[in-house]
Amino acid sequence: MAENKTQPTDVSVEEFLAAVEHPTRRADGFELLEMMRDITGQEAVMWGPSIVGFGSYHYKYETGREGDSAAVGFSPRKGNLALYGLTYGPDADRLLPELGKHKTGAACLYVNKIDDVDRDVLAQMIRTGYQHVMEELHTS
DSSP: OOOOSOOBOOOOHHHHHHTOSSHHHHHHHHHHHHHHHHHHOOOEEEETTTEEEEEEEEEEOTTSOEEEEEEEEEEEOSSOEEEESTTSSTTHHHHHHHHBSOEEOSSEEEESOGGGBOHHHHHHHHHHHHHHIIIIIOOO
């Protein structure tokens, strides 16, 4: 079975964020770095070339595919901020309407900038998403 393309690296998270070209995405990246570090109690690790992740979990699908991934994380992309692991929490459906301006994808939450969302709701989604991934989705 093929190995996951997105693996943890030794690249400095701070250097990666400092190099983000868009000034708002760069500032939001540093804010998310602190917020996710405080909430998860984990240090940030680069996963692949562009995902800042916190904690890791092992998953195994019914198909037999398995691997490791960041429990929660984000990527400051050119067009938006992609947030990972936040829509998995049991309160996500209830919290999303309270979050503010956002879009959702298969497993991602997209926001243009942190000022578009309610930071308290975002923090709650990080907390419950992280807990759910680590307590319910993590397999040994």
